[in-house]
Each structure stands twice: as structure tokens, then as C-alpha cells.
Amino acid sequence: MPASYLIGYVALILPAFRISEMTGRLATFLFGLIVFVIFTGVAGNAATAYKFSVLRALQGAGAGFLASTILLVVSTNTSDRSRSLFVAGLCAAQLFGVGAAHTIGGKLAIDGHFRWGVYLVAPLMVAPVILCLPALLADKKPVRTESIFTRVVRFDYIGAIILIGTVITLTTGLVFGGNEHKWSSATVICLIVFGVVGIVLFLAWERLGASRPLFNTQWLHERNLQISVISTLFMSMVFFAHSVFIPILYITVRSELTDSAGRRTAPYWATSMGAALLAGLAVRYRPALARPLVWVGLAISIVFSGLYYTIEVKPTSLAKEQAFYALAGLGLGLAYPAVTYLSQVSVPLEEVGAASVVGHFLSIVGGMLGLILYQACLKSRLIINLDAIFKSNSFLASFDVRTMDIAGLEMSGPTILTYVPDLSDTIGQKMVDSLHTTYILTVPFLAVSLLATLFYKHRHTSSTI
Missing domain, CATH: 1.20.1250 (Growth Hormone; Chain: A;)
Incomplete structure (x- = not known):
């Protein structure tokens, strides 16, 4: 189940960055916020493990849009010197989030309130909204040399599809390995091979085929x-x-x-x-x-x-x-x-x-x-x-x-x-x-x-x- 969240999160971070160039950072941030909050609430109320996994993946997708935009705001609105403080703050927040899983989530699970472990992250979004919204509102709009239609048409759809497929197959194969299937099983081997091939295809496409690559x-x-x-x-x-x-x-x-x-x-x-x-x-x-x-x-x-x-x-x-x-x-x-x-x-x-x-x-x-x-x-x-x-x-x-x-x-x-x-x-x-x-x-x-x-x-x- 945690893997489903990570699949959505990892698969959408890079596409979200390029999407923000088309629609603007504010629109991308608000879209990610809405998706994240909605699917946080729906996932917390899921009746089956399958629904929970799917909804958590969508929640992760919203988080990917949010994270991508927040990182762009911090990195492009600070100088080389002052950026170190903001980078350190983001790293400390990441370490806190990773380390709090057993302490906070464990306490909620023991008390029979495990769903609140999902719900709790929604109100926490108040912090990035307060911190990032002023910078997003004040963000200078780039001078557009192309129409919105041209930007949409030239988006790296092939790269995004390869990346999402690679993340899904590779993560699924590695999670299945030793659990649902043996490492030597055809299912695990095929998923991992497809994932590795996907990485090679993604890098090759980004280097040789994409006019606006997700990954430079x-x-x-x-x-x-x-x-x-x-x-x-x-x-x-x-x-x-x-x-x-x-x-x-x-x-x-x-x-x-x-x-x-x-x-x-x-x-x-x-x-x-x-x-x-x-x-x-x-x-x-x-x-x-x-x-x-x-x-x-x-x-x-x-x-x-x-x-x-x-x-x-x-x-x-x-x-x-x-x-x-x-x-x-x-x-x-x-x-x-x-x-x-x-x-x-x-x-x-x-x-x-x-x-x-x-x-x-x-x-x-x-x-x-x-x-x-x-x-x-x-x-x-x-x-x-x-x-x-x-x-x-x-x-x-x-x-x-x-x-x-x-x-x-x-x-x-x-x-x-x-x-x-x-x-x-x-x-x-x-x-x-x-x-x-x-x-x-x-x-x-x-x-x-x-x-x-x-x-x-x-x-x-x-x-x-």
C-alpha cells in the first residue's frame, strides 16, 4: 500500500514540472492541492484494500504536483547563498516525515484510528499553502513566445508515458519479489526487466527524441x-x-x-x-x-x-x-x-x-x-x-x-x-x-x-x- 502512494508520487514529479511551464506554477500548485486533499479524504474512507491502494496512488499523484511546484518556488526565488537555508528546511521536513511514520502513525493505529493517519496529512497542507502562495501569486509570468495550443502539442507525452510505465513495472516487480512471488518467478523477472528496459528507453528518448524533455x-x-x-x-x-x-x-x-x-x-x-x-x-x-x-x-x-x-x-x-x-x-x-x-x-x-x-x-x-x-x-x-x-x-x-x-x-x-x-x-x-x-x-x-x-x-x- 505505501508502494501505491510512491508510484503516483514518483511518476508525476517530473511531468508536473514541465506541466507547470505550460499552465503556470500557481495553476499547477492549486491542481495538485485539490487532487491531494480530495483523494486523501476518499482514500481514508476506502472500504477495501484494492480501493485504498488505487486512491493512495492518486493521492500520491497530487503530492507529486505539489512537491514539484514547491521545489521550483524555493530554488528559483532564492540566491545561491540564501537557498541553503531553504534547502536545509526542506531536507529537515523530509527527514521528519520519514521518521514520524512509526511514532505518529503507530499511535493512531494502536488507538484504532488508523484512518486518521491518512486524514491527518490534509490539514498539514495549510503550511505549504501559507509559505508558497505569496511567492506563487507574485511570480512573474514568463513571456510566452508560443500559443497554449503549441505548448500542449509539444509536451513530452511519450516520455511521460514511458516514465509512468517504468515506475509502475519496476516498483511492482521489486515489491512482489520475495513476497507475493519468488524472486526467480517469471512474473517478478519480467516486471524488473521491463522496468530496466523502460529506464533505458526513457533516457534514450529524452536524449534523442524529445523536443522538450522531462529530464535534461x-x-x-x-x-x-x-x-x-x-x-x-x-x-x-x-x-x-x-x-x-x-x-x-x-x-x-x-x-x-x-x-x-x-x-x-x-x-x-x-x-x-x-x-x-x-x-x-x-x-x-x-x-x-x-x-x-x-x-x-x-x-x-x-x-x-x-x-x-x-x-x-x-x-x-x-x-x-x-x-x-x-x-x-x-x-x-x-x-x-x-x-x-x-x-x-x-x-x-x-x-x-x-x-x-x-x-x-x-x-x-x-x-x-x-x-x-x-x-x-x-x-x-x-x-x-x-x-x-x-x-x-x-x-x-x-x-x-x-x-x-x-x-x-x-x-x-x-x-x-x-x-x-x-x-x-x-x-x-x-x-x-x-x-x-x-x-x-x-x-x-x-x-x-x-x-x-x-x-x-x-x-x-x-x-x-
């Missing part, structure tokens, strides 16, 4: 932008996955409620948000600090994320875990907005808006890939560690480890440990061992980000970045 492939020749894209992709794999796979430890092995598990990881999100704002402030006054902040932040996050491997089933003190989370979050918070900022100052001023939209698009794509890769790793380790134990016990045999997804693990983990007390210690240790393998993925992902950013090119400009 010429940006890929700018080294600093290439590096920022790679780094953003891998960093977002990590912080999206942390929002799910860290709380699982507390829910399954330590039998805590969902909201309580979310609060255990609050130090990670608190320090990451605070560090993001601090990084934005530092770059505002010393733009040359952007690259060092990336390097220092990623190095800190690599070290303390790697120490997650030492987390035990029954810790002698929670303070150590909380310190690891806080310091890993601190490092990521320093690096993420600095990388985002560097990507935007790497392109000409007239392309800054497009670069910001593409950067955000890739951060969400990275988050989706991270969630899927972490889940695949965890599931494979659970099968190796628990399948034989479950099959040897009459009660546990009713749980099929091979088809158990993350939601199933969260729901059944505490029950399993409660009803088989003689095996609870063994199963708990096996679960933690499986999670350790998952957590250690963070280290190579962040290491790739760090290694890539070491090749940032120094820009001799007025801001001395």
Missing part, C-alpha cells in the same frame, strides 16, 4: 551534479530504510508497541533534523563549508551506523543504542542538505528549478530501492536462520517464513516469542542476527556516497564553493 540529459555532463545524484541516491536508501528496519527490532524482539518503537529511534531523527538546519545556516554564511560538511557528515554516519551491528537482544543499557542513533543521524543531517545544495549550484541559474526537482525525484527513488533491498536482505537472512526452526515446531509451522513480509513480521513476531517461551531466546537471537546483516548494508551505501563526493570539483565563483 545534458546535466549528466556536469561532474558535481553527477556526484550529487549518486550521493543522494545512496543516502536516501539509508534514511528511508532506517525508518522501518530500526523499529522492527523493538517491535519483534522486544515486544514493544509500534509508537514506542518509533520513539526509540527519535534521537536519530532529532539530531538529523537539527544538523540539517545547522548545515544550512553554516553554508549560508560560509558556502565553502558545503563540501567539508558532506565529507565529515558521511564519515560520522558510516562509523556509528556500523556500530548498529553491536546491538544486542537484551541490552544492559539503552543509552548506547540511543547514542549510536543520535550520532549516525547527526552525520546524515550534516551531509544531506549540503549535497542537495551542491547539486543546485552546479547548473546554470535557469536550470536550478529543474535540477532541484530531479534531485528530489532521485531521493525518493533511492528511498524506494533502499526499502526493497533491505527487505530482500532481511527476508533472505530470516529464511536461513529461522526456516528450519519453524518447521520443526507444530505451532510455528503455521507461520511461513518464506512468504512473511515486513508487516507480517511486525505483527507476528511478538506472538511467536510469547507462545514458544522455550524457543524465544533462540528465535530472538536469530532475528537480531538477521537484522544485523540488514543494518550493515548502511555502511557500503554511505561509503559509496562518501567516495563519490571526494571527487567534487572546486568551483571558483563568487560564493567560493
